[in-house]
Amino acid sequence: EADIYQTPRYLVIGTGKKITLECSQTMGHDKMYWYQQDPGMELHLIHYSYGVNSTEKGDLSSESTVSRIRTEHFPLTLESARPSHTSQYLCASSEGQGDTEAFFGQGTRLTVV
C-alpha cells in the first residue's frame, strides 16, 4: 500500500488568499510530482522534483510554486488564489528514474470562490 498523503482533502477559499497544499510520502522516493486534473479531464503535470533542492516546471504552465527541502515533503503554494485555480491537485511519488511506477495521494480538491 502506498504511503503518500495529501492535506487538506477539500479546500474552499476566497480569491486572493495564499494557500499551501501539503504532500508527504514515507517511502523514501526521490521523485515527486504534482498533477492538476479538472473533472473528467486529463492529468497535467505542473511540477516535479527528482530530489532535495531540485524542482522543475511541468508541461502545463502553473502560477503555483513548489519546494523540496526534505525528501519526504513536496508542498505546493499559490500566493494569490483565483477562481481559475479551482481544480483537483494530485501528488505522486516514485523511486529512481523515469521507468518506475508512480504512487498517488488521494488528492486535494480546491475551490476558489
Add this chain to the structure above:
Amino acid sequence: QKEVEQNSGPLSVPEGAIASLNCTYSDRGSQSFFWYRQYSGKSPELIMFIYSNGDKEDGRFTAQLNKASQYVSLLIRDSQPSDSATYLCAFGMDSSYKLIFGSGTRLLVRP
C-alpha cells in the same frame, strides 16, 4: 502530436466480454509503460506495468507492448461492472524523471 494518444471513449462492453484499450506513444526512447485505473473522483491506481515487447498477464488483465509500432494495449477479460472507470496509459524513460500520462479512455461495462 501529443506524446501519448488514447481514444477518450466511452468504450461500452457487456458484462463478461473482453474490453480492449489502446494507447500509442510518440517517443521511441520510452522504456516503461503503465496502465492506471481511475474511478470518478478518485486518484489513479496502478494496474499493470510492462517493459518488454510481448504480453504480460496478471489475472484478468493482459498488457501488450509493441515497441516497433509504438503501441501498448490493455485487455480486460470477463469484464465486470466494477471495471467501469477511466484507464490511463503512461510511459517513462530511464533518462527522464517525468512520467507522461495519456488523456484516458472511459470504459463502461453494462450489466
